[in-house]
Amino acid sequence: MKIILVGGGISGKTLAGHLIGEGHDVVIIEKDPENAKALADSTEALIINGDASDMNILKDAGIDDTEAMVVLTHEDNTNMLISQLAIKLGVPNIIVRVNDPRNKEVFSDMEGVKAISPTLVVVTYLKNAITGSRGRKKRSILSLATGKVEVLEFNVTEKLDQKRTDDLDLPKGTILPLIIRHGEPILCDEPRILKAGDDAVVIAKTDDIGEVIKVFE
Numbered sequence: 001m002k003i004i005l006v007g008g009g010i011s012g013k014t015l016a017g018h019l020i021g022e023g024h025d026v027v028i029i030e031k032d033p034e035n036a037k038a039l040a041d042s043t044e045a046l047i048i049n050g051d052a053s054d055m056n057i058l059k060d061a062g063i064d065d066t067e068a069m070v071v072l073t074h075e076d077n078t079n080m081l082i083s084q085l086a087i088k089l090g091v092p093n094i095i096v097r098v099n100d101p102r103n104k105e106v107f108s109d110m111e112g113v114k115a116i117s118p119t120l121v122v123v124t125y126l127k128n129a130i131t132g133s134r135g136r137k138k139r140s141i142l143s144l145a146t147g148k149v150e151v152l153e154f155n156v157t158e159k160l161d162q163k164r165t166d167d168l169d170l171p172k173g174t175i176l177p178l179i180i181r182h183g184e185p186i187l188c189d190e191p192r193i194l195k196a197g198d199d200a201v202v203i204a205k206t207d208d209i210g211e212v213i214k215v216f217e
Contacts, residue, residue, distance in 0.1 A: 004029065004061050006052040006082055007072035008039045011097070015070065016045045027061045031073075052082045058089065068093035076103045083113050117143075138213060141201070150206055153180075154216040156198040165200075166191040168215055171208035176200055
């Protein structure tokens with residue numbers, strides 16, 4: 001697969017190394033001349049020194065036959081502009097870094113763009129690391145809507161054994177769409193009976209998580 005990375009910082013360089021190791025054809029567009037030279041000396045990726053918001057630079061990078069683009073600059077306005085150009089040029093898979101979590105929803109509204117906020121990812125990881133010391137009764141999986149909604153996984157205890165999912169006293173608007181039992185997913189498209197040892201996946205507003213925790217713990 002041919003992949004263009006925009007931005008050759010630590011994230012871009014590390015990602016390029018992994019992708020090249022898996023056999024992908026990687027091009028890095030780096031605006032800073034010194035960084036571009038350093039990348040050329042330290043990676044097997046093709047390095048293009050230039051501004052990825054310039055259509056000619058994108059053409060030089062071979063965007064016409066690129067299967068994916070990852071936009072990793074530290075400026076959200078720049079990332080949005082480059083993403084819009086990639087959409088216009090028909091890149092089928094566009095992943096963009098969102099530096100300010102408050103902008104994530106704006107990027108997510110762009111058709112064909114997958115927006116990733118490193119800040120929200122790190123926050124989720126740290127929360128899991130902190131709460132994991134208490135026996136992993138709860139695990140944060142994903143933050144959505146700029147942190148206003150969370151997807152969580154709760155271990156079902158004896159307290160809820162044989163309880164129907166629609167009988168749980170969950171806050172209004174909270175959804176329990178999935179149970180994982182012995183590694184197998186069970187969709188809750190109808191009321192299900194919980195069993196001790198299940199993992200229940202819950203989607204809830206961040207403000208309601210305290211109430212959800214009380215139900216499961």
